[in-house]
Amino acid sequence: MAVILRDERFLVIRRSQQVTAPGKLCFPGGGIEPGETEEQTLVREMLEELAIAVDPVRLLWRSTTPWGTKLAWWLADIPDTMQPDPDPAEVAEFFWLSRLELNDAEDLLPSVPQFMRAWRRGRLSLPINW
Numbered sequence: 001m002a003v004i005l006r007d008e009r010f011l012v013i014r015r016s017q018q019v020t021a022p023g024k025l026c027f028p029g030g031g032i033e034p035g036e037t038e039e040q041t042l043v044r045e046m047l048e049e050l051a052i053a054v055d056p057v058r059l060l061w062r063s064t065t066p067w068g069t070k071l072a073w074w075l076a077d078i079p080d081t082m083q084p085d086p087d088p089a090e091v092a093e094f095f096w097l098s099r100l101e102l103n104d105a106e107d108l109l110p111s112v113p114q115f116m117r118a119w120r121r122g123r124l125s126l127p128i129n130w
């Protein structure tokens with residue numbers, strides 16, 4: 001998953017109706033393909049989903065979903081002027097949400113509140129304060 005911050009807001013997507021967990025809000029990201037590093041996956045998925053060129057910065061955290069999918073949470077940078085252009089097959093819309101907006105959002109994949117909780121408890125650090 002890519003954790004992308006701009007002006008203390010998180011880049012969050014609404015999943016399209018054509019993918020698993022349709023309509024849910026989550027961080028952009030996707031599955032690793034054979035032979036890829038996690039950084040390469042991050043760069044490819046952000047180009048595919050949002051047409052943005054990201055620069056992976058560092059691994060923030062790892063978690064596992066109740067259905068056994070392993071998630072790697074990467075901090076990533078994008079150029080200041082770059083605007084996401086979603087592929088509607090994968091991403092219905094995107095938002096820049098503040099920490100509080102993200103906390104209060106409905107329709108989140110359960111991994112997102114877990115990530116926020118880990119941040120609040122100091123299990124991972126971000127370039128902004130809780």
Ligand SMILES: Nc1nc2c([nH]c(=O)n2[C@H]2C[C@H](O)[C@@H](COP(=O)(O)OP(=O)(O)OP(=O)(O)O)O2)c(=O)[nH]1
Nearest residue numbers: 001019020026027028029030031065069109111112
């Ligand atoms: N993108 C994304 N996926 C998440 C998050 N939290 C979470 O549990 N997931 C799960 C849902 C899926 O099981 C898996 C990634 O799904 P995906 O649908 O985005 O990836 P993908 O394009 O490679 O599709 P798939 O074939 O792996 O389902 O991770 C999150 O914040 N963002």
